Amino acid sequence: MPSLQSVISCLSDYDPSALPVAKANAIIGDVIEPVGGIEQLAIRTALDRVLAEDVISSIDVPAHDNSAMDGYAFSSAALADAGSDVVLQVIGTAYAGNALGSPAGPGQAVRIMTGAVMPDGCDTVVPQEFVEIQAGGNQIRFAADAVRAGDNRRLRGEDLASGQAALAAGRILQPADIGLLASLGVAEVKVRRRLRVAFFSTGDELRSIGEVLDPGCVYDSNRYTLHGMLRRLNVDLIDMGVVRDDPEALEAAFRSACENADAIITSGGVSVGEADYTKQIMAQLGDVTFWKIAMRPGRPMAFGRITSNGREALLFGLPGNPVAVMVTFYHFVRAALHRLMGAKVAPLPLMRVRSAGTIRKKPGRTEYQRGILAPGADGTLEVRVTGQQGSGVLRSMSEANCFIVLAHEQGTVEAGESVEIMLFDGLI
Structure with a gap:
């Protein structure tokens, strides 16, 4: 260092x-380098740890084109050929984990469940609630404008393609990341x-x-x-x-x-x-x-x-x-x-809201006043200070739900003007 x-x-x-x-933050950032030391952990125990290397997907996710909902799969060519209604013959059912072996030809449809592999010859799914079942379940009818070509189909690799970086080094692993790792078949990861x-x-x-x-x-x-x-x-x-x-x-x-x-x-x-x-x-x-x-x-x-x-x-x-x-x-x-710790974390975000009252300040320093963010009388979000702002008044932090951030060169804020705040949610 x-x-x-x-x-x-x-x-x-x-x-x-x-x-x-x-300037102080810039100096601190220039001085610090991440510590060494890497561990390999089972993903169940890796929550909130810092990923030490990129995780590369070894598979396509999803592995096949599949249906996004329960309905009927068919070729979108039937939409162009139809008048106001589309009528198709049902030739079978495709279940998740059990693909239909035979392809669907022109004028045919396949009953399909959410997550099931799209049958050969099909590129579109019409939701079951849009369909009128006829001929004892062997035929369906639906309005031609109920769907467009490609609707309700998840494409192979649209979530992650094989060889693509799924998670980058420096990420603090969150619950969704643990699920993503599991979806790739990854049992262990390297963390700092x-x-x-x-x-x-x-x-x-x-x-x-x-x-x-x-x-x-x-x-x-x-x-x-x-x-x-x-x-x-x-x-x-x-x-x-x-x-x-x-x-x-x-x-x-x-x-x-x-x-x-x-x-x-x-x-x-x-x-x-x-x-x-x-x-x-x-x-x-x-x-x-x-x-x-x-x-x-x-x-x-x-x-x-x-x-x-x-x-x-x-x-x-x-x-x-x-x-x-x-x-x-x-x-x-x-x-x-x-x-x-080697984590790549974005700075805490700021948002602008209306000030409910006057906030006095002199230019030349940054101030972090404690505020309460809530809807005003007109329903618009506004912030007010928590009262006494002395550095020994810990109650001002306990009652607040945000910092009111008054920038270095900023002066007094009048009631109704906008100010920047930093929410406490997930922080304190």
Whole structure:
């Protein structure tokens, strides 16, 4: 991997005291390369794993032209030859998995079931509900305009042709992908090994659930939100608890995390200009930079690599405020971990909706306000803020169903104007 300092040295407009969100993400992306290590798994156990190589179809799917519904198969030439109605003689029945041996000639049709192989001489299927059965089931009649040539026929290989890439390397396997692999007869796939991610909170004021809450102390919520967000990424977790503001304890925690994980996430102790042991130990152990991101919430952040006993791990030092932890995770760490695990994932999509009220903002930073998306009085989707937007108000995330994304150069949004939002569905 390239060093962080070498990447930064190539940027003429780099300013760690006022770094735009897009620039910070670009630096992180330039530094990270996927980890090595590949496993071969049965497809039943490969859900949510990252595919390590392309899967190439060895067969045509479907293997034959077949019927898309129950009905009657016939040659479309009968449509051109007919007047207002088509009359055909029924010569047999084709069932799925049991093809009709004899071909259908002019003026003939075959009763056919969904998925059955199209009989020779047939290229069109008329649904059974369009058909009038005559002559004790030996003849059918239907309107000539009920179907067009080729209707209701699935072509051989229209889903996948033999030799075609079915799934690309870097894909995070979803339930439909597992079914697709099964349809190709693939029993096992090669996937990248799981990432190992260590995380801990720092601060003498923090207490874990179950401990006595002394005066001036608070329960540590950040580890629990980090745990939940990381679980969504299907990584192996190393929860290292709360680490006190003590140089020896912090160094031991960082070294242990580095020797056992691919990435480390901390919360607290990274404010630029703050005399803090966490910040000192980070800088001491590796190639780390400390940023003031031009964003709200989540301004202070550390990023880089640390080393211990020959092992190296990525480091993300997040702010201590609960909302800032979640915002920086979703807008920096999530994409970085996907890249580290070799996953090719599109950026989280944005959509534009109407703002229900005025949202005040100054240009010069990106803001992620928490919003509630719902239909307005006229039925049009609109978004409103959840109330207090302070970085310590975790309730604002719990009540919200989206981020209201206010771009770097954007100013105040008036009621009725459109704004960009990022939905929480599938994210939080």
